[in-house]
Amino acid sequence: MDFSPFYLTFKLALFTSLILFLLGIPLAYWLAYSKYRIKYAVEAIVSLPLVLPPTVLGFYLLLAFSPENAVGAFLDDFFDLRLVFTFPGLVVASVIYSMPFMVQPLRSGFTSIPKAWLDTAQTLGKGRWLTLSRVLLPNMKNSLLSAGVLSFAHTVGEFGVVLMVGGNIPEETRVISVAIYNEVEAMNYGQANTYSLLLIGFSFMVLLITYWVNHDKNRVLGYD
Amino acid sequence: MIELDLEKSLFGPEGRMKLTVSCQINEGELVGLYGPSGAGKSSVLRMISGLMKPDAGTLRVSGESWFDREQGVNLKPQKRNMGMVFQEYSLFPNMTVRENLEFALEKGQDPGIVSEMLERVGLEKLEAKKPMVLSGGQKQRVALARAMVRKPGILLLDEPLSALDMKMRGRLQEYIVQFHKDYALTTLLVSHDASEIRRMAERILVLENGQFSFDGEPSQFFGH
Numbered sequence: 275m276d277f278s279p280f281y282l283t284f285k286l287a288l289f290t291s292l293i294l295f296l297l298g299i300p301l302a303y304w305l306a307y308s309k310y311r312i313k314y315a316v317e318a319i320v321s322l323p324l325v326l327p328p329t330v331l332g333f334y335l336l337l338a339f340s341p342e343n344a345v346g347a348f349l350d351d352f353f354d355l356r357l358v359f360t361f362p363g364l365v366v367a368s369v370i371y372s373m374p375f376m377v378q379p380l381r382s383g384f385t386s387i388p389k390a391w392l393d394t395a396q397t398l399g400k401g402r403w404l405t406l407s408r409v410l411l412p413n414m415k416n417s418l419l420s421a422g423v424l425s426f427a428h429t430v431g432e433f434g435v436v437l438m439v440g441g442n443i444p445e446e447t448r449v450i451s452v453a454i455y456n457e458v459e460a461m462n463y464g465q466a467n468t469y470s471l472l473l474i475g476f477s478f479m480v481l482l483i484t485y486w487v488n489h490d491k492n493r494v495l496g497y498d
Numbered sequence: 499m500i501e502l503d504l505e506k507s508l509f510g511p512e513g514r515m516k517l518t519v520s521c522q523i524n525e526g527e528l529v530g531l532y533g534p535s536g537a538g539k540s541s542v543l544r545m546i547s548g549l550m551k552p553d554a555g556t557l558r559v560s561g562e563s564w565f566d567r568e569q570g571v572n573l574k575p576q577k578r579n580m581g582m583v584f585q586e587y588s589l590f591p592n593m594t595v596r597e598n599l600e601f602a603l604e605k606g607q608d609p610g611i612v613s614e615m616l617e618r619v620g621l622e623k624l625e626a627k628k629p630m631v632l633s634g635g636q637k638q639r640v641a642l643a644r645a646m647v648r649k650p651g652i653l654l655l656d657e658p659l660s661a662l663d664m665k666m667r668g669r670l671q672e673y674i675v676q677f678h679k680d681y682a683l684t685t686l687l688v689s690h691d692a693s694e695i696r697r698m699a700e701r702i703l704v705l706e707n708g709q710f711s712f713d714g715e716p717s718q719f720f721g722h
Contacts, residue, residue, distance in 0.1 A: 396548075
């Protein structure tokens with residue numbers, strides 16, 4: 275059996291989740307605490323992938339990444355970076371597509387922290403960075419876990435966007451969902467079945483462990 | 499000395515209210531801030547601490563300008579030499595008792611102060627415990643000790659005892675008065691409990707309808 279689609283999928287999900295943590299924490303922090311009204315527009319944009327068909331996003335990303343258009347040409351000329359039908363392109367598309375799955379749980383996490391803790395940290399002379407790293411993030415571990423797992427799992431489950439932006443190139447962009455589609459197209463139902471069962475098993479385990487850990491933590495903290 | 503002349507428009511229980519407060523508080527005084535709930539007592543404290551920005555006026559502490567609307571001065575809470583204790587304790591649940599105090603240490607500050615403060619409030623045996631397992635009185639002692647770590651010149655107490663039972667209140671009152679004397683603090687205590695103010699404060703400022711309606715000795719206000 276060819277395991278490369280699995281390897282590629284998990285590599286993609288890992289890269290996507292890590293990048294999303296770096297982008298999602300400051301963005302969710304800003305959405306939670308900013309007083310600017312423009313944040314509602316930003317929140318709506320971040321959440322668009324939740325309601326749009328993946329093909330819409332995939333279509334526009336395909337156009338944008340194309341070397342014949344401004345963004346694609348710029349990346350090509352200045353960074354020698356091609357995002358259409360390549361792995362880096364998949365990562366960029368996945369980051370955009372899975373953004374709400376990272377940002378929403380983190381935003382809820384930030385807003386669940388009592389305002390008095392932020393005030394207290396300020397009166398103790400601490401700036402934003404120390405308050406974030408020592409007070410906020412350690413007290414929203416459940417949100418961090420949910421955000422990480424949801425982003426990872428959602429990336430594993432992607433199909434429309436990756437097919438549009440990445441195509442179906444073995445060992446480059448053929449992730450597991452595309453590989454299953456490919457096998458079905460070729461009438462290899464046995465192989466499609468094996469891939470699908472493995473994916474179901476994996477996804478179930480990830481969610482099971484997440485709920486388990488979250489439940490245990492709540493019990494220890496006396497929330498449950 | 500605290501020289502305060504501030505204005506702030508607030509939303510009170512009876513709609514919009516204008517807070518116009520002006521007073522001088524001498525170094526070493528323990529002043530009770532008394533008045534009905536919703537009068538703006540906490541807002542006065544929050545403006546002194548820098549957590550709330552006044553609409554207009556000036557605030558000078560020991561000759562240093564902390565706020566001056568016209569000059570565009572508004573010192574951050576982190577830069578103001580004060581400690582604050584909140585009604586709801588506001589301890590960080592991810593940190594032990596000792597870590598809560600250590601969090602308040604300034605860069606390069608002698609960490610010996612942490613043990614000193616723990617000892618003063620009689621909590622050295624509980625230093626490795628998380629706040630969750632402490633009683634209300636113990637939590638507030640941690641909060642008081644934590645506010646003292648930076649050796650502030652001003653101690654701001656926002657109804658620190660109102661969530662405690664009578665016995666605990668008495669002990670905490672003694673701790674506060676002792677801190678006030680031993681560390682030559684200027685202390686502002688917000689309370690709606692007349693007996694508490696009579697027992698602790700040497701001067702009372704009564705806040706009614708957004709203004710100080712009385713300034714003098716507690717016995718003059720409450721009668722003997």
